[in-house]
Structures are given as structure tokens and as C-alpha cells.
Amino acid sequence: MALSKEDIEHIAKLAALELSPDEFNAAFQELNDILNYIDQLQAVDTRGVVATSHVHGVVNAFRDDVIRPSFSKEQVTKNAPSIDERGFRVPKVI
């Protein structure tokens, strides 16, 4: 399944990455190489094989419905690039 330049553009958009022309060209080459390599899996017959999402087979981890102290104002704001008393500031959401 070879990737076209349009595919790369689409993926970059989905991934929210701005690629420079050089990066774009490199990505085109490298991603196709890598996909070409991983495409060998298509030849493996996996009919009836269960997919593994969790390797150890353990199920059901819960916590009780208990409130613990939330962050202080200082803890929220310390690492924030831009914040005021109403919230994290971002360019206008359309």
C-alpha cells in the first residue's frame, strides 16, 4: 500500500504536524520504505486469530467514587503557556 503525496498531506493534517518541504520529501520516502517493510504482515494468515490488546489477560481495575484534592491554582498555572482566571488561552476557536 504505497502512500501518495496527497496521503502524506492528509496524514500530516490529521496528526497536526506542519512539515517543511524537506521534511515532506523525506517523509514521503521514509514512510513508504517503512510501510513497504511492514506490509510483509499482509501475507500472514490470521483468520480466526484473536487480537491481543492487553497482554496479561487481567480484567476489571476500578477505583471507588471518592474525591481527592484537586490541583491548586499554582499547580495548574505553573506550566501553562498562557492562562488567565477564565482558563487556558488559545487562539480563537471557530
Next chain:
Amino acid sequence: MNELTSLSVAEMRSGLLSKQFSCVELVDAHLSRIEATNEVLNSFITISSELARSAAQNADSVIAQSGEESPPLTGIPVAVKDMLVTEGIETTCASQILKGFIPPYQCTAVSRMCKRGAVIVGKTNLDEFAMGASNENSSFGPVRNPWDTKRVPGGSSGGSAAAVSAGQAPLALGTDTGGSIRQPASLTGIVGLKPTYGRVSRFGAVAFASSLDQIGPFARSVEDLAVLLQAIAGKDERDSTSVDEPVPNYSEAIAKGENEALSKLRVGVPKEYFIDGMDPAVEDSVRKSLGVLEKLGATLVDVSLPHTELAIPTYYILNPAEASSNLARYDGVRYGLREPADSLQEMYARTRAKGFGPEVKRRIMIGTYVLSAGYYDAYYLKAQQIRTLIINDFKAAFANDCDVIAAPVSPSTAFAIGEKADSPLQMYLADVFTCPINLAGLPGMSVPCGSDADGLPIGLQFIGKPFDESTLLRCGHAFFKQSSFDIRSMARKQATEFAI
């Protein structure tokens, strides 16, 4: 290395308890060693001298008060991979996108280790977000291998491995997603263990590929390693995937290896782990090591893990897919880097373009693609199915043939910086003997077993049943003691290069 920085953890402990030296002196010796060598090795991103000294002072008063009763790691310096969040200490993942991020919360493994007295000396360098096998993908520059500073230390936990190897710390924490503890341990001549998936809490380990990531210890001996593993293992309510399995006494397991050697132990040797193209020195060294295991009483058994060759392509679907998802949160809104822009979409795209390095972008792109509409079944689902086949290979081997598996760690010894930098795919193949173990969620350990013609270390890998770290430690320790290969005399050779 001066005297204090070359001691084992047990020696440090007894020296502290017998007042031969204080925690402050021990920590200072390591901080001096870091200061003297970090410019060359570049193994630390952050050196937390002040916090370390005050923790050492505190440790001294604990020892003064409690003596033998003081926690096992009291005053012992530990280096922490900068992939683990440390409360109040900058945590970067070697990425520009997190530069300046000071976590207001603590990684569980770090907090458990500190509760047992460990002193954090600093945060070690790594491949950005742990994506790499050479430590060249760091936005803080590459780490150099203490055995040969023109060479890589392996990765992604290259900083932690180099630190322990070069005496900057006796112990270190790393993370292992496809080999990131075992491979650098192998390339720097130390011991490194990736625990069973679920053995150590992932809370506070910055997520890379969540179904594969585990935190694990580095040390210069198996005995030292066991002390740190003991401190961090166990169920954590904050990580749903950590497992409530009893944590055995690992030091006792090691003692068992000492007393009974490896009698009655069946060691599986998988033929798929000896492949064309691997460094003959590695194969030779590993084969010789198998002989040592036999001498120790183990029975060697040929086993087959037939889906091994599918592990890399499977891994390089699951890993980028999960990574692309885990890294979606770095958007410049709540923390980390933000590039100014007029529109929200531009802000995202520019922040991420500037904040992430090339390998991170590559994995995000692949991961985004394999999860995207129309391709999920062909890639992600397929890879999960093949993951099942790989798991079943190991299950069958352990059920029928063997108690533990022995194999190489890395197909080559430390390669030159820049040697594989042009081919991402070539770099991915470095995980060939390690990533199947992550896919199967099993424990794996690298133990030094020899060196090549250039004197570069080679590691032997032990692979165990789920939650059977004890057997790995037992094998590793028995082997280590019997092996004609003397890592400590090698380390002395290495040390001359870094003599202060």
C-alpha cells in the same frame, strides 16, 4: 572512577552503616563524577545537585537514627531517565516540546524508590520520547558510550546506561518499550531488566507505546539490580494495567542461584535468535555463555519461536500507532512549548512541528496512518493478531520445553555515532531480539557476557515466564559469578579513560 563511585550497592550500604563515609560524601562523590564526565558523555539532561545534597543530608540522619533498620536504598544515588516525571525536577523526555516542564506530581516508581531512601542525582538523556536505539535522537545531543566515546550507548535509555556504566550512579531507572533498557545495558556492559508488563506501575512514565512500556532498573551487578527492582515492583492503584501479583523477595532468589546453581533448570535456546547478519562476535560470545550455563547445571533445550521474524514489522505498527495517540496531548494548550499563531490549527501544527524531532514525527505519521479510516484492519488489527501468535510461541515454549530462555540482546555491539542515522528502518532492526519480549509482555534481562575484538561489551538476554523475574535474577547472578568475563576489571579499563 574513584573509590566510592565504583562500589557495589551492598558495599555502599555497609560503608554507610559502618560510618566509613556519609550519604553526603557518597552523593557528592557521584555528583563530582557526573560533573567531570558529563561534558563528554552527555548522559544527563538535568543534574539535581541541590535536591540530591539535601536528600543525602536527610538520609544521613535516617541512618544515624535507624542504622540497620533504615530503608535499603537510604543514601544510594540513582539516576532517573528523563522519561519519568519527577515532582519539582524538570522533565523533558529529551524533547523541545516539554522543555521547562516541571511536573507537579511524582512517578510511582520514583516515589517508591525515594520512599526507600534513594537519592535522585539527575535526569538522564534518552532518545526523544524513547524513540530510538542509539540515543542520537535526543534534542539535547547524543549520549556517548563510556567504552568508546565515538560510539553510541544504545537506546533509548542510553543516558541511564552510560551513567551506571561510567560510575555516575550505581543504579538507574529506564524504560523499555522494545529493548530500551536491555539493548543499552548490553552495549555499555551493565545489567538491565525489563520487568513483566504490569510488574511495575507505569504511572508517571511518560507514555510512548502504552501496551509495551515498562519501567526497569539498571545496575552493575544482578545483586544491585535486585535491590532497585524490589523497591519499584508491585501493584499501583493509579495504573490499571499494573498487576496485583505478590512481589517475591528478589535477593533470596539470587541466593538460591548461589546455593543451588542452575541445577534442574531447563534453558531454552531459540534458533530464530541466531540469524544471518548478526555480529559473529555476538553469536560467539552468546554460544560460549550457553556453555557456562550448562556448567552451572542447566540443561540446554532447543526451542522454536517461529513467529520471531514477524516481531519487528508487528512492533513497528503497534508502537507508532500507540505513540501517535499518546503524543496527541502535546498541543501547546496546557503545558510545554507553544508556537504563536493566529489560528488554532496553525498553533497546533507549528507547535508540534517545532517541538518534535524527526523520529518522533515519523512515528506519529506512521501511527496516524495505520489507525486511519480504512487501514485499521489491515495494519493495527492484523498486528494485534500476530502479537497473539508471538505470545503463543512463548507460551508453548514455556509450557513444554523450558523454564527460561537465553538469547542475544543486540545483533551488534555498540556502533559508531552517525553510522545508522540515515536509515530509520536499519535502526529499527536493532530491536530484533528485544521487541518480541515486549510484544509478549514477558520479563527480559541483559547480563554482560563478553566483548568483541574492540573490547566492546556484549550482553546475554534471559527471557522469563510472566512475573518470574526471580528466575532471571537467579540465572543472571549465577552466570555473572561463573563467567570468565570480568566486567569489573573491564570497567577499570574503561575508568582510566575517565580518570579525573
Next chain:
Amino acid sequence: MSANEKAIEAVIGLEVHCQLSTDSKIFATSSTAAGEVPNSLTDPVTLGLPGCLPVLNKKVVEYAIKLGLATHCSIQRESIFARKHYLYPDLPKGYQISQYEKPICLGGNITVRLKEGIKNIGITRIHLEEDAGKSSHVDGEAVSVVDLNRAGVPLVEIVSEPDMRTSEEAGAYMRLLRQTVRYLDISDGNMEEGSLRCDANVSVRYEGSEKFGTKVEVKNINSFRFVEKAIDYEIERQSAMLRNGEEIIQETRLWDEAKGKTRSMRSKEFAEDYRYFPDPDLLPLIVDNDWIDSVKNTLPELPDQVYQRFKSMYGLDDYNADVLTQESLVARYYDQAVSVHGNAGALANWIGTELFGRLNKEGMTIENCPVSPENLADLVHLIGQNVISGKIAKKVFDEMFSSGARPAAIIEQQGLQQITDESAIMAIVQQVLDANPQQLEAYRSGKDKMFGFFVGQIMKLSEGKANPQIVNTLLKQKLDE
């Protein structure tokens, strides 16, 4: 028949998001409270800080099982949490944790009562997910601000089958869902405050057509009053297009409450691609039969069960049964009141008119009603026992409402007992007749209407306390002498 004359029917399915009323968030330990200082209910997990992991709140699962059982769904033995990816500032991790391929509940239904009878509406699935935060515009600036207090609040999404044909049915379905979650005490069901949100999938087709028309999703219906209005608007819009032979495009439209219209959402730059995959941080959720049974044992009587019981047990008509079962607390109040002295019919009327009227007027709810069910039961009982008249009872009720006192005490204190002593009433009758000789003359000369005048005067003189039947009898007797 030409196309223009053929009848058009709408096909409606609803996706309802309902906020569960747990104390803490679905995967984090911060409070779910509303109205707090922006970003004060956050923690490492809620903010999506690096290395933080979700841990499932068990109560959220119990609530979902409750709702599943109440809506006749099959509770799935295994359900899986998945990550749904999209970038938006109010979504801290860049993905929302939701259930996708394996939701917790499948295949249920609820029965709504309509004017023309009852109708079964299928429920495709109910799944668990986390809410997003809230971003809002700042006036006069090119920025938005993001408050993540709501991020991680537990939601269930209830997806109906496309079984509804009219806005009335959709409205009834929404009201029944609200009623159900409130009976189960798993949500406040408040649509205006966003605890209940509704997206409607609407299409139209010519009646008798097997095929569905193109579906349009209407979002932003955030008030009960507008569910029916928004759907009606959309049906009309699409019907006109169908009749004119215009192509209806599959799209998402927003309901604009101010304009009373739906409008197309600006088309996205590219199609959504959520890249779902099972969340490796959360284990499979296994609900076994023991768990289901233990939740079953805690299920309260459901709205329709109470409705049927009120009709059969208390002989209520449809209207009263409906009114008294809208809220479980009202139903409980009524049950308690009736249990004291009976009087089911009279109490139903009292609650439906006097009590509700007064609560409405005061802006209060049954929860903080000052009149206890026992006291209301006593009041109605006292009327039946002729201790007070219905008219006096209203006065007593007013006093009960303001003071919370028992009716007997009020009657005693204010001397409001009905006068049933015939000689006492006769004395009042005599007094009235004596005081109004002209009217008496008029009555006797054939003006029967004067009877009412005398009754009024007698009641006035007795301050309303004279027993009306006895007044009637004695007055008649006296006039006819």
C-alpha cells in the same frame, strides 16, 4: 397520485448524552461539581499531563448497568474502552475515552405513552464515555479560554433505533429517558444545565417507502422545549426539499434557538477520522451475572410500573396517574400520603392542584415541600370526616405550607372546626333570616334564588365553618315553615 400529494413521513433517531451524577470523574479523582472556579477541579489525569493514567470509577459502571436494566438492554459481559481522536482545546489528551465496538449495553427498548396509545422505541446501545471541557470566546479578543472542570465528567450515550416518526414521539422519548434516569437516581436529567443533551438524526421519505432518506444530524438541542421544535423545523425543511426534488445532503446542522432554525455547520476542512483503537491503559470491563443481579436488586420501581400500579391499586385515571408519576419523589410522596388514611382519589387531586400550584408559585420542588405527606393525608382525612369543609381546608393548607404545622393543630388553634351542632346552626339561620326581612319576603313570594343568598350569609356569619349540608337542611326547613 403525483409526488406532491404523497404523504411524507419522517424517520427520527436520537443520540442522548446523559451526565451521571457521581461525586468524582469517570477516570480521575477530581469532583464533578458545577459552577466552580475555572480549572479548579483538575488533577494530573484531568489535565492530560504526561504519564498520567485513567482508572475507572466503579460507580459509573453500576449506573450504566442500572440504566441498561431499566431500558431492557442486554448488559454485555465484556465491554472495551477505546480512544477517539480529534484535536480540540477542550479535549486534554487529544482523544476522548469512549466505548466503540464493544459498548456496555446493547439492544433495549422503552415504551412511551402517546395520545394515540403506546409505542415501543428501540435502544441500539448505551455506552460510557468522558465529557470534554468547555471553551468559550472572549469578547473583543482573538482568543478563547478553556475550562477543564467538566473534562472527565462521566457520560452515558444512549443511541435509539430510528423508530420515531414524529417530533411528538421524540419529545415523549426524551421525557421518558429523563424520567427514567431521575427515577434511577443516576443523573439529574437537567437539559438546560447540560446534564442531558440530545442530537437528532432526521430523515424523510414518502410513506410506504422501504428505504430511508438521507440522514441529517441536528445538534445543539439543549432545552426540552426545543426538542420538538427543532425536529419539526428539520422535517419541514427536508419535506419541502423532497417535494421539490432537491437533493438532501448528509450533514450536521446546528439548531439555532434564537432564530428557530437549523443551519448547516461549516463543513470541516476534511472528513473526521477518529482513529479509534482499544485504550491500552484501561482493562477490559467484565460484568458478570452476580454483578448484574446485585444491581437488579437495587433497582427502584420504574416510571411505567408505578403508573400501572397507581391505576390498579388506587383507581387513578390516566391523567392523575401520569401527573403523579412524573417524578419519583412525587410518586413516593403520594404513596406515603395514601398509606396514612387512604383517600387515594382526593389526595391525587390535592397534590395535582393545590400542592403543585403552591410549589410552582414558590419556585419550590417536592423535595423541600414544607407540607409532609402525613400532614396532607390528615388534612384530606379531616375533610372527609367533616371536621372542616373543603373551603376551610384551603385556608388550613396555606397555613400548613407556611408553618409546616399539623392541620389538626392549626384547626384547633384557629378554631376552624366545622360547626355540626344543629342548634348552633339553627341559631345562625334564625339570625340571618331576622336580619334580612326583605329578602325573606322576596323568597316567600317565589324568588327561589334567594336561597343561595341566605346560605352565603349563614356561611359568612359562621366564618365558613358551618357544615354546608346541615345549613341546607335547616334553612330549607325554616323557610318552609
